[in-house]
Amino acid sequence: MKTLTLALCQINPSVGDIEGNFKKILFFIDEARKNNADIIVFPELALTGYTPEDLLFYPDFINKAKEGLEQIVNSVKDFIVIVGLPVKKEDLYNSAAIIADGKLIDFYHKIYLPNYSVFDEMRYFKPGRKISVYEYDEVVFGVNICEDIFHPSLPTLFQAESGAELIINISASPFYVGKYERKLRMLQTRSYDLGVYIAYLNMVGGQDETVFDGRSVVVSPEGKILCTGKAFEEDMILITLDMEDVARTRMREPKIRWELDFIENVELIKIPLKRKSNIKQEKISYFKSDILTEEEEIFKAVATGLRDYVEKNGFKRVCLGLSGGIDSSVVALIATEALGKERVTGVFMPSRYTSQESREDVYELVKNLGIELIEISIDDIFEEYLKRLSSAFKGLPEDTTEENIQSRIRGNLLMALSNKFGWLVITTGNKSELSVGYATLYGDMAGG
Template identity: 40%
Template structure:
């Protein structure tokens, strides 16, 4: 039996467009003599549809589109399509109105409906808000092959692999008892760095444990802050990788189920990425491309400071959209060094993007004049520094409004974590491209990008990072070295370590306490930030749900010592 995997990139809510993509894949599958076509979770509406599911008209339209798609599909091809199904028991107290489902379409009709059994409610997932869990094992028979159907999370509960169960049932174990010949898993699994290796290790274990071949189908594309990396794959029952689709792009993957061997034959395996930097780069490029496209934009604008953050964002945008669709804006102040202006221009030449120059000195003088009386007898400080950032933010927003360009903000995760950023200034934008990329990773990405030719000017990589808001300023006036800061933040944010554990790892207690306080106090800023492209398992945004008015991180999580010294760096903007 020939099987085609349609690794598609749906637009959320574009029911007609998504159906056409499925139909196109079906016609290609028939041309390749396939008998079964597999599509990702919620492929008809795109994942995640979130509160669109609360709109009855949207749910009704999805049902009508599914029925129409069934009529248009080739009659002799069986197709699994991700959709939602209304819960007939929704009137019962506590029952949710919908199921997250897969529909088997064949011979012009919806032949069977299968419901997702395990509903995740962690990180970015909130499926119990909308869906009722399915109660029975899902399978169907096609040409005497019994095929078990699972949907995304149904796969992620193997107690032998994880060492525990997060749910009371294991759908794969139940399907094994039903004596299925093949298991398919239809997913919309968001990307995080390194996750593909974990997925493949998990499926290899499951295939060998239950001696069942497994096909994993994943959505691809960027939807808001989430990136879906595709890389659909399959394992035979001996735990051998039999195929892998490409990453971060649509693909049609052909598989062969050998009915005599009751197993999958070895097919085409797309090579893995050579480095983590390459993988992250592909994710960020896809995230920018799809966010811009799916939000109805074609061009972007960003500020070019000559620093490393704006340089990498400009490079990502150019790769995603083409050089003709990127505008860099240089906004030097009296504190901007000549080398920074040169670095920004050199970058623009390397990328071949358009730039415009908007000096802000006269605007700064206007603000100084306005505040002369009110700010009399005070020292130059954060208020004056941040006015510069807000002037630049206003100029960029004006360009965005005037020409319909999407403004990209350029702050990295290290800065976002500790609040080293200015509300209504450098935080302005419609998309925060690298706000889940730590500063040390930004450097690593730039070095990777320069591996064959110099894209990021060498001076950008070697000079001390600085916001250049006052004479001689460098980031380390206010922050510890980024290698130190990023390790503390990794332990605190991603690894859930306490201050005591972080200090035990070798960090200075006073610095650790200060960073913890800064992370807590910056929550109000992050709440107002643009959407962040998620590349880690602990990104600011949808899956980050910290309170603003809280003293837990500041007081309760502090490292307790009678000999703590005062940190040598002051607080950024409060």
């Protein structure tokens, strides 16, 4: 049996932290090596984080990524590593480095550069033009990057028609509701139509407003899902593939036999290395992560985004105002789930209008979550505002002005705690309020 062991390293890099990302890559390489992986794969722009945006305009940043790659090359022995990074040639490319046995074998440059939604790759990169496949001890595989595999022809069809039995796609594909199911259908269709294994590796973690859900996947030549990575968590997906299954599938259903038989511009690059799977037969592993409901997906995405925003920006603790209402209670739960109860402080700021029920709800919530609570009454502060404004407001009825004063007092208190202790203030408004402007500027909009 001709087998190949893959290690898909679903990591959470930090944008700009090349040294930290490099160390994480080396750690995962070492773990995969211990498991006799033949090919060890990392996500799109894993070395720099996605997306570096205008950091890419600085030559020192590009050079530091190049130095990190050189160190990775030196650490690779009798196996293959594929890692994403920006590469400067005559222009800048979004690239995958193919490394084997201490040598840089090739670069694949991303062809389709997305320029919609959160993507702005045409601002920074030039599209690639070269397509290659790699022969590794009688196994032929191709490499492409994220958006490339969403297109049904170039480059995936070209690679499969040129002999690739496995397509490795490294990706940084952000989460949104419903996308994962559509992506699975696309990958299954692509595998079935081409009769190839597809190993799709996605990044995981939050970077500012963008969240990556991981959930990497390996699909068989019959279009069956063999395994998936964890959702919203770092993971290393190890799987041993029966590469002879590709030939069996293509003989039964030769769907691409007559496709593009005129192709001459796909380069075959030979990698002079023996597969470890030939040395020691591994059991083929088929495993899948749990299917999440829509509500679970959204909760995990928001918790992941919050956790990584806090961690990657160096905050030790967060605080938020608690009113006893649904919005602040849900935010407190998300913060506790993301960071742990010991890193969350709730702040209860009652006034003369606060009901006993609200007080009871706040204290019950804090008890259930096990978080710290600070209570600061705003009544005296509010009274002072009314006194100072009494002459200016003389003869006018109370309205939203007085309501907003209370909100801004609370916002000031939260920001004072943040300023004094270095905590991140979490705002507790919801998207419906934000979309219609039902919020108080400098009040309940304070925070992140």
